[in-house]
Amino acid sequence: GKHIAAYKTLEKLKGEGKLRNIGVSNYTVEDYLELKEEMTVKPVINQIEINPFLYRKNTIAYFQGEGIQLQSYRAMRQAKEFGNAKITAIAEKHGKAASQILGRWCTQKNIIVLAK
Numbered sequence: 001g002k003h004i005a006a007y008k009t010l011e012k013l014k015g016e017g018k019l020r021n022i023g024v025s026n027y028t029v030e031d032y033l034e035l036k037e038e039m040t041v042k043p044v045i046n047q048i049e050i051n052p053f054l055y056r057k058n059t060i061a062y063f064q065g066e067g068i069q070l071q072s073y074r075a076m077r078q079a080k081e082f083g084n085a086k087i088t089a090i091a092e093k094h095g096k097a098a099s100q101i102l103g104r105w106c107t108q109k110n111i112i113v114l115a116k
Helices: 002-015 029-036 057-065 085-094 098-107
Strands: 023-025 045-048 069-072 111-113
Touching (some): 029 057
């Protein structure tokens, strides 16, 4: 697909020294397998939505097994779950804010948090 052509352009720019690394966003395992057949440079990061309410266990395991760092762009769930009973109970137990609980959940799974 078009994502492969775009990725090939990024590989060319990396080869010219214009990029240090390449990353992808919202890649599923299937997307990556399609790219993997054509790529010469492995991406260093895949930015996807990951949080306790959208726990993509198989996707996480696959990309971490491939040595590709994961970054969650919606770890805080846009503050929609700050009032969630389980999150608030954990936060109160540890004297933390809901955002800290959600962020910690990701970091404990070796997922970079992009808080926004």
